[in-house]
Amino acid sequence: MDLYFSPLACSLATRISLYEAGAGAAARFLRVDTKARRVADGSGTDFGTINPLGQVPVLRTDAGDLITENAAILQHVAERLPEAGLAPVGGLARSRLQQWLSFIGTELHKAVFSMLFDPEIPEAAKAVVRRKAQPRLAVLDQHLRGRVFLLDGFSVADAYLVTVLNWCRVTAVSLDDYPALLGYYKRMLERPAVARAVAEERAIYAELHPEARLPPAPRA
């Protein structure tokens, strides 16, 4: 399969999931220059022909079909690599997976971070959004007290959550009031697959944006 990605964007969740499954070699990672809307593989392919919204991730399956949207891609990857146990296959546990994927995608990614990252959104609106983030982070903090993962074991929802939590520092969203969530985030960053995926994408990002000063990742 092919994963169209941009370093440290939400496509990182799929890279983490693939590495957790020991299946990094199962995918070709194709970087997208999201500003120029081109695939940065030397082909100059117009990324608008792959996703008209210009967003990553896009996954091309082994059968050649294009899938967009993190929740769909992550569940496809989990289904494609069943031995890795990245997602429950039915019943309430699968509903819980879908609930967390949706919560992270709607309440955190779109309702909070997409707004904070958007240079067109005025600061007054961003202040409202930052306030709205608090009860959402509190829901996660409450859920993660006494838990290691969102579900009973590592799942694609954890891959998505750590990807989104990575954006807190650059958007000045503090996790200090949420010790269970902060502890979870630090533990996730220490998992070898997560550490490798994050380090690789940080290096790509730093090379592309030498002027940017990425904050250091927190340590457990």
Next chain:
Amino acid sequence: MDLYFSPLACSLATRISLYEAGAGAAARFLRVDTKARRVADGSGTDFGTINPLGQVPVLRTDAGDLITENAAILQHVAERLPEAGLAPVGGLARSRLQQWLSFIGTELHKAVFSMLFDPEIPEAAKAVVRRKAQPRLAVLDQHLRGRVFLLDGFSVADAYLVTVLNWCRVTAVSLDDYPALLGYYKRMLERPAVARAVAEERAIYAELHPEARLPPAPRA
């Protein structure tokens, strides 16, 4: 099962799905006063004990478990009522369902309509959000050319999309530039299950908000 709902909120998608399945009697519909955060069934139950974010829908399954998030609830309802064929059960078709549920939830519901409905978000930010709505509506318009449904047959994703499109009029988001999408919306509203669900919730809404002037639904 119990569905905690608020009239014309995104919980409408579950009511539509249940009616499409001929299974309206399988659920108890419990209205939530989302402003007061109380269940409006005379019990005065603090809805914060059911969902700390105070959002509908929440579904209590027959086994007594609470599920939040539209994408998870709609897929649970489809799984619970398999004979109704409200969702593909595997493969690429299921990925497409999950893709559309995520697209509607993230790109339309949260990125556009939640912002436009929020009285705290300044008008300058809402103007940005309205511009962002255009390419997203265009994606749907393009997809729906020559199609009756989002997938091959009616699915819970259609129930969610018609629910969200219902918000266009009150938020001044025009569909006039998107004839395939507008035609789809009008056709959906004519389906008996959709028409019944919308009419019932409009009536509840009108009774609760006599000062509000709901725009009439468009006709095919």
